[in-house]
Amino acid sequence: MRVIVSGGGTGGHITPLYAVIQELREENPRVEILWIGSKSGPERDFAQRHNIPFEHIAAGKFRRYTPNGLDFGGDPSSIGQNLIDMFKVPIGIIQAYFRIADFMPDVIFSKGGYVSLPVVIAGKLLGIPTIVHESDVIPGLANRIASRFATVVLTGFTEAKKYFPIKSNVRFSGNPVRSEILNANREKAFAVFKFQPAKPVILVTGGSLGASRINQVVMGAIESILEIAQVIHLTGERDWVKIAPHAIRLERFGYRAYPNLTDNMAGALAIADLAITRAGANTLSEFAVLGKPMIIIPLGSGAGGHQEANAKIFTKHGAAIIINEEKFDGETLLRQIKELINSKEKLADLSKNAKNLAHPNAAAAITREITHLASHRSNAQLKTISHRA
Template sequence: MEVKKANDRGIKIMMGAGGTSGHINPAITIADYAKTKNKDTKIIFCGLRDSLEEEIVRRSGYEFKYLRARVLPNNNRKKIRWIMENTSGIRQCMKYIKDFRPDIIVSTGSYVGSPLVFAGLLKKIPVLLHEQNALPGRSNRLFGHRCDAVCISFEESRQYFKAKTNTVLTGNPIASVFFTASKPESREKIGFDQSVFHIVMMGGSLGANTLNEAVMGLVDSGKWLQLLDAYPNLNLTISTGMRRGAEICQNLSQAPHINAHEYIFDGASWMASADIFIGRSGAVTCSEIAALGMPAILVPYPYASDNHQYYNARVLADIGAAVICDDANFTPEYLHDVIKKLINDKESLVEMGRQAKSKGLPGATAEIYETLMKVIDDDHKKKEK
């Protein structure tokens, strides 16, 4: 797809992103890419005051505008407050649109972007949505068919949008290193021997208590030592998260062949060095697994909105690329048994990795940007008629 007209000049983009880093970071990646394509491009983000999105956006060097928004409550008595908050947010966004005059509005989902999308539709500004999860969020499902384009990360998402919705399969915008990193080079980089059977566990920046407890239980019960007796080259690396990281790292510090870190900053190298990945199934994590071609044990976060982590994991499990374990069943005993089973079945691990790789979508950010530019050019052509 070659679209040049809109990019001959700097464009103006208003972005709505918030709630979690899974919504915010893809928006930052898209914004950064747009700036590399044309330094005159102007971008404004909208989100909640004193929020995670404000912190990440400001650190990334972008202008940030406050809006009011509230998630749709299950309690009817709270819906009046929801209507008032979001109506106020829509009015704020309409003023921002009037002042900034954007060429396009981009939302990466969550309730935080809803007032901006609604205001854009009222003002007849082109709107592009990006959906990270296999099961689209309520906001994107609500607005999808009214918008100019919806970029999806998994083919499985298409069925949740109305037939007339302009859905474009792009993938999640993730770092290109996940497509190029190799196991030998990654092991050399982090100082691991090539003969080690390496398990990497990650529970996100705050950690996953279930994963941490399973590893500590594995050690405390003596089952880890049993595994090491049978498989002396076994090694486990766990990113505990910052919430109880220091305490957990201290508890695991004496366990042989276990490397516990509060946070792993070079996630690509550590994941690429693994024979098996164990972790939550956020949209970006699943996309990284696919890019790497990594066999995975996925433990969906049970309290995620609409249980979307389960549906992300399902995409990989359905093609044999991953095994799903419910959070409640991820015990030290389960961890012991699944390690023992997979370490003895190298052929299955190779096939899981091959199937995972088949879901990898390189060039997602560029494809999203090209879709964005096409929407802008199509809008300009309509206005010229």
């Protein structure tokens, strides 16, 4: 079986895509995989580190969008860049066409993002069955366009179906989670981070790119937080230079800061008693599958409302606490941390409810869809050959 996968730009597309690749390789060690992504995105380095063949194409990114489409009334610089990037899309389609024609896969699996759209369109032109996966409650613009060319659309939330223009091919799968997240060793993780097992651990993350507002508030209250908990703080690359000196000073008090945790994220998740996080769908899915209580600070409606919609699903089911960004300050955060850390019952309820929202077999469900389409295509090709004979 030959499979092309596509997606990138942020960890929110890369890590779930890798979870599916892991499952494909587990189910079929002979599977051949080609990853098509952008030249400058983090997916290229990620694929190379994990020995996954990689090809790049031109990709244009649509900026300043709403749930209804592009916002051409927004920032003039974004409008100009959108116009420039529009010309990259047809170039990307042509490049993707030749990449796909050369590899000739049985199936294309697209995780979404702007780099995937040319791949999905080119796959349609070549008659290759295509699966598009959407992680968020509110689909991104690229996936809503791509869904028109897809054979099957899979969603991480059942609520996402209503946002797609064609609903007959939309099915629920859940969001795939990497195998190492599910199988991390807590004892080993405590040793790696040099933490005391008896003291609570808080994991702070703003997603793969970091979140300056979360970083600012946490650092303003960090000494008070460290009186009651140990902290693993993922700052993102942008704020790392500013926070690194504080990390050295506070290390002896149980503070560990990193720009990101490429290899030890599973360990950080394993020992966390509480997470402070944005509301990216795949981050929430990884926390949920382990039953991690969460304080969520979603990006506001100016980012398309994706994170707010994701967060509302978790709070609706009693699986997380939301603090809206406009009300997010050190005093509010510290008060909420103390309330949760001092209430084992509340933490247990959040943990149980988060697990109830988890779908640990999502990668397996997606792999079954891929295998089904691949076998259907193979059977169709055999029938064509037999008729010609």
